[in-house]
Amino acid sequence: AQRVTQPEKLLSVFKGAPVELKCNYSYSGSPELFWYVQYSRQRLQLLLRHISRESIKGFTADLNKGETSFHLKKPFAQEEDSAMYYCALITGGGNKLTFGTGTQLKVEL
């Protein structure tokens, strides 16, 4: 089955500490993966996608096919990073986006 697993429901870190939000996937073939973010009182929005290999708001994510992972990382957490983060995988022959259960990141001062 094609699925995305985010093992942590809640991740709490202190400001300035490194952040790693875990994402594992199950997919036969070349996966296309994304991170979406939902800030408080804002719409869900794309944070980054692995094809573009860009860094957004200091976040990066590397696709590790051996470990079937796409963890989201940031070296120094900021208060404004507090949000719900969703990992997502293209499935259904490229016609749909399947999301994980999400991780709530809380950055404490």
Add this chain to the structure above:
Amino acid sequence: DAGITQSPRYKITETGRQVTLMCHQTWSHSYMFWYRQDLGHGLRLIYYSAAADITDKGEVPDGYVVSRSKTENFPLTLESATRSQTSVYFCASSESPVEKLFFGSGTQLSVL
């Protein structure tokens, strides 16, 4: 983005009633999606549409009906609402799933 709008923003209904959630986008995106967001389940796909008059089931389609007679509209109907359908519903659109999905602001539905 104001280009995709959902209505109503909040809805309270009773079990057994029919409810329709509206979604409208102004970009002429080919793809449109309906997701529900629940604690512990994240975002789950209900239905999606690759073009006008083409719709397909997602993970949790039971109890829902969609139509897409026009590219810009993708209404979601709960034929006979149940309490388990209490959720936040998000509509999204994109030119392709591999491109950025644009989400609406959501409809919070309570079924009493």
